[in-house]
Amino acid sequence: xxxxxxxxxxxxxxxxxxxxxxxxxxxxxxxxxxxxxxxxxxxxxxxxxxxxxxxxxxxxxxxxxxxxxxxxxxxxxxxxxxxxxxxxxxxxxxxxxxxxxxxxxxxxxxxxxxxxxxxxxxxxxxxxxxxxxxxxxxxxxxxxxxxxxxxxxxxxxxxxxxxxxxxxxxxxxxxxxxxxxxxxxxxxxxxxxxxxxxxxxxxxxxxxxxxxxxxxxxxxxxxxxxxxxxxxxx
Numbered sequence: 234x235x236x237x238x239x240x241x242x243x244x245x246x247x248x249x250x251x252x253x254x255x256x257x258x259x260x261x262x263x264x265x266x267x268x269x270x271x272x273x274x275x276x277x278x279x280x281x282x283x284x285x286x287x288x289x290x291x292x293x294x295x296x297x298x299x300x301x302x303x304x305x306x307x308x309x310x311x312x313x314x315x316x317x318x319x320x321x322x323x324x325x326x327x328x329x330x331x332x333x334x335x336x337x338x339x340x341x342x343x344x345x346x347x348x349x350x351x352x353x354x355x356x357x358x359x360x361x362x363x364x365x366x367x368x369x370x371x372x373x374x375x376x377x378x379x380x381x382x383x384x385x386x387x388x389x390x391x392x393x394x395x396x397x398x399x400x401x402x403x404x405x406x407x408x409x410x411x412x413x414x415x416x417x418x419x420x421x422x423x424x425x426x427x428x429x430x431x432x433x434x435x436x437x438x439x440x441x442x443x444x445x446x447x448x449x450x451x452x453x454x455x456x457x458x459x460x461x462x463x464x465x466x467x
Contacts, residue, residue, distance in 0.1 A: 243300040245342045250296045252339040253309055257289045260332075277323070284319050288312020306343050310336070310352050317356070321363040325371065330360055330384050337395050344406060346399035353392030360388055 264281055267273040273281075292308040317333050333356050340349060364381045 240301055246296055246300055246302070246305040248342055249305060249309055249339055250293055252335070253289055253292060253313065256313070256335055257285055260285055281316070281319070284316040288315065306340065306345075306348065310340060310348075314352070314355060314359075318359050321359055322366070324363070327367065327377075327380050327384055330363070330388060333388075334391055337391050341395050341398045341402070344399050344403040346396045346403065349392070349395045349399050353395065356392065357385075357388060360385060 261282060264273060264278055264285075268275065268278045288308060289312065292305060292312060295302050295304050295308060313336050314333075317336075320329050320332055337349075337353070337356070340352065343349075364385065368377060368381070
């Protein structure tokens with residue numbers, strides 16, 4: 234019977250690809266609906282769908298080729314990040330900043346807080362650029378500034394919680410590993426003690442066996458001597 238090997242990295246990559254795929258399906262359907270309603274032009278939808286679908290297909294192919302590949306997380310963030318920048322640069326609504334939040338959540342599965350922080354920095358810079366563009370070219374009323382303050386605060390909070398979550402998960406994993414290593418050390422020490430006791434027991438049994446054989450030999454010799462004496466007496 235073949236024993237299946239559990240791979241944590243493979244499980245995480247699979248979950249990330251599935252989450253990425255769900256985002257792709259939802260956004261694809263949403264923007265097709267925008268096209269039907271006449272809110273977006275066909276060229277825009279074609280560019281959007283290309284930036285949406287092509288990076289996901291590449292990420293999925295990388296996963297299928299090597300389910301433990303580190304490239305999965307990088308292509309996920311870079312591919313979806315390119316789409317996010319495109320959406321921000323062509324958006325006329327401030328609510329577009331929320332597109333990045335699902336990805337910031339599911340990449341915490343990698344427990345790589347430095348990676349989360351790097352992605353977060355890029356996301357923050359993209360949103361600041363979007364804010365500057367919006368205020369200079371679309372509207373810069375007081376309510377717009379207030380809404381952007383809220384938007385940046387939300388982004389920073391999500392990034393901060395993402396980083397903290399990754400660090401906590403990593404610390405929990407390391408602690409679990411330390412506990413397992415401690416248990417393995419105790420088991421190894423117990424095993425060595427059992428081996429030593431068994432070896433001593435075997436030596437004792439061999440010694441008892443030798444002594445028993447010697448006693449038996451002496452008994453036989455005594456019997457022979459007695460018989461010889463008895464025969465000589467007769």
